[in-house]
Amino acid sequence: SRTGADSSIYEPPVTYLMAMLPLAFGVSLVLYEVDRVKYKKIINIIVSTGVILLFIGMVIVAPLLKL
Numbered sequence: 001s002r003t004g005a006d007s008s009i010y011e012p013p014v015t016y017l018m019a020m021l022p023l024a025f026g027v028s029l030v031l032y033e034v035d036r037v038k039y040k041k042i043i044n045i046i047v048s049t050g051v052i053l054l055f056i057g058m059v060i061v062a063p064l065l066k067l
Helices: 002-036 039-066
Strands: none
Touching: 002 039
């Protein structure tokens, strides 16, 4: 009975690892593709969103400063 309990304890981590392997491979592949091809584009997106957020922040802060 003790061996059965051990197998039930050790089985889930193995199945999780088996499920995580393809996921990790896919994520690493996507990151490699992004790093290889669209690195500049992602930087541009981050910069543009940062500028937009800064503009929105200035629009929100400007009336507060006038008060």
